[in-house]
Amino acid sequence: MGLAERRSVERFKSEDYPAWKSRIDEAAGFEMPIEVAWEELAVADYADRYADYFPQVFFQPLVDALSAVAVDDMGKEALREGISKVLIRNTGKFISPAGISVIDGVLTFDHMSDTNTHHGEERTKKLQDVLESSL
Numbered sequence: 001m002g003l004a005e006r007r008s009v010e011r012f013k014s015e016d017y018p019a020w021k022s023r024i025d026e027a028a029g030f031e032m033p034i035e036v037a038w039e040e041l042a043v044a045d046y047a048d049r050y051a052d053y054f055p056q057v058f059f060q061p062l063v064d065a066l067s068a069v070a071v072d073d074m075g076k077e078a079l080r081e082g083i084s085k086v087l088i089r090n091t092g093k094f095i096s097p098a099g100i101s102v103i104d105g106v107l108t109f110d111h112m113s114d115t116n117t118h119h120g121e122e123r124t125k126k127l128q129d130v131l132e133s134s135l
Contacts (some may be wrong), residue, residue, distance in 0.1 A: 008047035027066035030077035037089035066125035097126030102134035
């Protein structure tokens, strides 16, 4: 990760991510433990697009899926009991929602940060389906 990428990630982490974290917690109905592999999300040559891409690929679909699952007390309780952590990463293996899974209570959201950024509804649906079938 070059200097431009490091600066852009740091800017997103300090300026944008706190609001996204609040929205995620609000959608889930509790403080959701989240681990973000920032060094993986930062892809070369896209530092100027992180503020657009990270929310489109990861954070808005997560908020929307959690909101759908936690629409009632039963859903909120199922999330609280069934999901111990959310891991957001980019291993470079997934350009589709195939990288979304729940294993041992960890919701892993693995997707390339610069690919299919406009397919948020597809990621939201997969997140919701995976969560509902795992809880």
